Amino acid sequence: MVTSATLYNVLHWLNFTVDIRNVCVFLAPLFSSLTTIVTYHLTKELSNPGAGLVAAAMISIVPGYISRSVAGSYDNEGIAIFCMLFTYYTWIKAVKTGSLSWSVICALAYFYMVSSWGGYVFLINLIPLHVLALMISGRFSHRVYVAYTTLYCTGTILSMQIPFVGFQPVLTSEHMGALGVFGLVQLHALVDYVKTKMSTEDFNVVFQSVISTAVVLLLGVAAVLTFSGKIAPWTGRFYSLLDPSYAKNNIPIIASVSEHQPTAWSSFYFDLQLLVFLFPAGLYFCFANLSDANIFIILYGMTSVYFAGVMVRLMLVLAPVMCILSGIGASTLLSKYMKGLEASSPPSAGASEKKAKKSDPQSFLRHEISLAFVAMMTFMFVTYALHCTWVTSEAYSSPSIVLSARGHDGSRIIFDDFREAYNWLKHNTPEDAKVMSWWDYGYQITAMANRTIIVDNNTWNNTHISRVGQAMASPEDKAYEIMRELDVDYVLVIFGGLTGYSSDDINKFLWMVRIGGSTETGKHIKEADFYTPQGEFRVDKEGSPTLLNCLMYKMCYYRFGSLYTEGGKPPGWDRVRGAEIGNKDFELDVLEEAYTTEHWIVRIFKVK
Amino acid sequence: MDELLFSEHHLMKRREPGCDIWSLSFSFSRLVKLQFSKTFQPIKMLKALYALPFTVLKVPNLKLKRPSWFHKPSTMTVFALILCSYFLVTGGLIYDVIVEPPSVGSTTDEHGHSKPVAIMPYRINGQYIMEGLASSFMYILGGLGFIIFDRTLDSLTAKRRIMLTSLGFIMVLLSFFACWIFMRIKLPGYLQS
Numbered sequence: 001m002v003t004s005a006t007l008y009n010v011l012h013w014l015n016f017t018v019d020i021r022n023v024c025v026f027l028a029p030l031f032s033s034l035t036t037i038v039t040y041h042l043t044k045e046l047s048n049p050g051a052g053l054v055a056a057a058m059i060s061i062v063p064g065y066i067s068r069s070v071a072g073s074y075d076n077e078g079i080a081i082f083c084m085l086f087t088y089y090t091w092i093k094a095v096k097t098g099s100l101s102w103s104v105i106c107a108l109a110y111f112y113m114v115s116s117w118g119g120y121v122f123l124i125n126l127i128p129l130h131v132l133a134l135m136i137s138g139r140f141s142h143r144v145y146v147a148y149t150t151l152y153c154t155g156t157i158l159s160m161q162i163p164f165v166g167f168q169p170v171l172t173s174e175h176m177g178a179l180g181v182f183g184l185v186q187l188h189a190l191v192d193y194v195k196t197k198m199s200t201e202d203f204n205v206v207f208q209s210v211i212s213t214a215v216v217l218l219l220g221v222a223a224v225l226t227f228s229g230k231i232a233p234w235t236g237r238f239y240s241l242l243d244p245s246y247a248k249n250n251i252p253i254i255a256s257v258s259e260h261q262p263t264a265w266s267s268f269y270f271d272l273q274l275l276v277f278l279f280p281a282g283l284y285f286c287f288a289n290l291s292d293a294n295i296f297i298i299l300y301g302m303t304s305v306y307f308a309g310v311m312v313r314l315m316l317v318l319a320p321v322m323c324i325l326s327g328i329g330a331s332t333l334l335s336k337y338m339k340g341l342e343a344s345s346p347p348s349a350g351a352s353e354k355k356a357k358k359s360d361p362q363s364f365l366r367h368e369i370s371l372a373f374v375a376m377m378t379f380m381f382v383t384y385a386l387h388c389t390w391v392t393s394e395a396y397s398s399p400s401i402v403l404s405a406r407g408h409d410g411s412r413i414i415f416d417d418f419r420e421a422y423n424w425l426k427h428n429t430p431e432d433a434k435v436m437s438w439w440d441y442g443y444q445i446t447a448m449a450n451r452t453i454i455v456d457n458n459t460w461n462n463t464h465i466s467r468v469g470q471a472m473a474s475p476e477d478k479a480y481e482i483m484r485e486l487d488v489d490y491v492l493v494i495f496g497g498l499t500g501y502s503s504d505d506i507n508k509f510l511w512m513v514r515i516g517g518s519t520e521t522g523k524h525i526k527e528a529d530f531y532t533p534q535g536e537f538r539v540d541k542e543g544s545p546t547l548l549n550c551l552m553y554k555m556c557y558y559r560f561g562s563l564y565t566e567g568g569k570p571p572g573w574d575r576v577r578g579a580e581i582g583n584k585d586f587e588l589d590v591l592e593e594a595y596t597t598e599h600w601i602v603r604i605f606k607v608k
Numbered sequence: 609m610d611e612l613l614f615s616e617h618h619l620m621k622r623r624e625p626g627c628d629i630w631s632l633s634f635s636f637s638r639l640v641k642l643q644f645s646k647t648f649q650p651i652k653m654l655k656a657l658y659a660l661p662f663t664v665l666k667v668p669n670l671k672l673k674r675p676s677w678f679h680k681p682s683t684m685t686v687f688a689l690i691l692c693s694y695f696l697v698t699g700g701l702i703y704d705v706i707v708e709p710p711s712v713g714s715t716t717d718e719h720g721h722s723k724p725v726a727i728m729p730y731r732i733n734g735q736y737i738m739e740g741l742a743s744s745f746m747y748i749l750g751g752l753g754f755i756i757f758d759r760t761l762d763s764l765t766a767k768r769r770i771m772l773t774s775l776g777f778i779m780v781l782l783s784f785f786a787c788w789i790f791m792r793i794k795l796p797g798y799l800q801s
Contacts, residue, residue, distance in 0.1 A: 208658070209654060209657070209658045261703070261706075261707075261733060262700070262702040262703035262705075262706050262707065263700060263702070263703060263733065264700040264703045264732075264733050264734055264735035264740060265698060265699055265700050265735055265739065265740045265743035265744055266731075266732050266733070266734075266735060266743075266790075266791065266794055267732055267733050268698050268747075269743065269787055269790075269791055270732050270791070274784075276698065276747045276750075277747060277750030277751055277753075277754065277780070277783060277784065278751070278754060279694070279751065280691055280694065280747075280748065280750075280751025280752065280754070280755065281751055281754035281755055281758070283687065283690065283691075284687065284751075284755045284758070285758075287683050287684070287686070287687045288683075290683060298690075302690055302693070302694075305693075305694060305697050305698070306693070306697055308697075309697035309698070309700070309701070309702045309703075310702050312733055329754060332758070333754060333757055333758060336758070336761055337757075365770075369760075369773055372777070373757065373777075376777070376780070376781070380784065383788075386799065387799065390798075390799050394797075395732075
């Protein structure tokens with residue numbers, strides 16, 4: 001936000017009167033262009049300018065990054081990836097040169113990263129991990145010492161200026177790794193220094209005694225601090241990255257977000273295509289020429305592959321490193337094979353050709369093989385570009401408010417129900433009306449209908465959301481008590497049964513049950529009650545009576561039982577679940593229907 | 609490898625004008641050297657302190673030897689381990705553990721027989737266990753193919769070159785087209801507008 005405000009002010013000062021909305025919309029593409037430039041420089045540091053160009057070309061169209069940086073998606077990640085790669089670039093420069101100025105620039109870049117995204121925790125654990133790896137492999141030098149010490153001290157103090165971070169770097173376990181490595185770095189440098197001053201025998205005595213006391217002291221202090229609660233254990237968000245089943249079992253609200261699901265193979269291929277094949281090759285070339293900087297990119301690659309496997313959203317963090325390593329791999333291979341094309345035989349034919357073929361096994365069919373390889377790589381790059389443009393146009397370019405589908409004859413049908421319903425709310429309800437819906441639609445209702453809502457996308461208050469979930473999952477009379485307690489005037493649900501829109505509230509309903517049952521007041525709501533005796537989730541006659549009588553069911557299917565939705569099917573046929581609903585002719589006691597949109601996607605009810 | 613980390617000679621060479629951290633450590637090194645030459649011998653005191661517990665305790669007569677099979681792994685061993693973990697993660701191992709999909713799906717055709725379905729259709733972020741492992745195997749195959757392309761340039765005999773090159777081409781093209789076909793089966797509209 002600060003970035004947008006700064007850009008807006010700069011532009012106005014230069015007398016370009018750009019509207020703030022346009023600044024926000026185009027911020028993400030601007031920063032992704034800057035990311036491309038930083039990727040070029042980063043890869044150039046790791047390898048050579050050719051690899052840098054390939055990596056920059058790849059990251060400019062990779063779907064995994066484009067998905068979060070389209071024009072109009074105004075979220076933290078648009079800026080955060082640029083900040084992250086810039087911090088890594090300055091870190092690599094600091095490690096390579098050992099100069100104080102690069103380390104301070106790295107700390108400033110880190111400060112910008114902290115101010116933009118909570119994912120800075122990844123950085124502050126990856127950089128100490130890199131330092132640790134350098135120490136273990138015996139590559140510790142004064143350059144690393146200067147770089148890390150400066151970065152840790154300056155960077156931590158700067159990061160504590162951000163109100164959201166506050167004192168976390170010295171209190172929470174997520175930052176303890178960096179502190180530990182900082183201490184270790186000081187010890188290592190001190191040991192190296194003392195070693196040059198004393199004889200070996202004396203040194204051994206001092207070394208052993210210091211190590212034993214230090215270890216005992218450290219363990220004691222850490223144990224005391226952890227058990228007395230001064231150092232907080234890993235928080236839920238980050239703990240679920242280490243133990244993926246934690247969120248599923250303990251915090252349903254984290255587990256329910258679709259972006260937080262673990263990743264299947266097709267997401268990897270869909271978002272990265274050619275890069276998944278070149279990634280191992282790039283890793284191989286990095287391993288073949290190990291250096292301080294290459295160790296960093298290897299660590300970054302492996303950790304981000306693991307984290308992207310745990311959570312789909314983190315595919316964003318994997319995309320840049322995939323591009324970098326694939327760029328290194330492709331560029332190294334291509335430069336080697338292009339030499340084969342260059343060394344095509346000079347005009348002195350006959351004698352030299354024969355000699356070449358007989359005595360020099362290196363040049364046997366070399367020209368043809370090189371040609372074939374370069375042609376193959378060209379073909380693959382072309383398909384990569386086609387894939388990326390297709391994916392971006394199909395999957396990542398649609399506005400999320402307006403839906404579209406293809407009719408039987410191939411013509412496009414537009415479903416504008418969301419905006420229709422929000423406009424109705426804006427014009428037909430009192431100004432202070434309170435609307436209850438599931439948290440997914442909170443921001444949309446606030447912005448477009450301008451009404452107060454009970455819970456929204458900033459899912460801070462789990463207990464409150466759980467109360468809403470209990471209201472949705474209880475029968476009408478119990479739900480009425482909860483709605484009176486929350487002082488609700490209108491209820492809004494999303495229903496896809498008529499159109500076949502599958503992200504509706506009935507499909508999300510089980511998450512409402514889980515979240516509703518996860519707090520104290522919702523203990524009576526058990527997920528098993530909503531399944532059939534065979535364990536299936538069904539909305540037809542076989543469905544569980546608890547489900548067929550709960551508030552969400554009644555709201556979604558009110559008056560639906562008499563509707564014909566599909567040719568050849570009975571009335572009340574739900575097109576998403578593929579079943580005829582079980583509870584058809586009922587009346588609502590505590591609600592009355594206020595508005596239903598044209599395609600029945602959004603339904604609004606008034607509390608009596 | 610930087611062995612003379614903070615010795616004075618090193619400081620003299622790398623000193624930058626007006627850079628305080630160097631002058632501070634320069635004077636610190638002088639001080640430490642002075643301490644060590646004084647007569648009260650801190651080393652002797654430290655040795656005495658370190659030997660104190662052993663006046664009471666008796667050291668057991670153990671012969672502990674570092675196990676001979678334990679040595680620092682070579683670079684390529686680490687690379688092989690990393691490739692294994694890449695295989696597992698991109699095959700959707702974590703997805704399998706959390707969501708627990710079946711190994712292969714099943715549909716019933718018009719006669720009522722249940723037929724197995726290898727690839728979960730229509731969902732980008734969903735898979736069966738077998739298809740995940742098959743795809744990540746393809747990824748690894750492609751990666752190894754590219755690595756083989758690098759190794760062909762070093763090999764000397766013509767026969768070996770032909771073998772390696774053809775192997776490389778087959779692996780890369782096979783894995784690329786196999787993944788394309790898997791994706792086409794998964795999303796029927798893939799690469800068609």
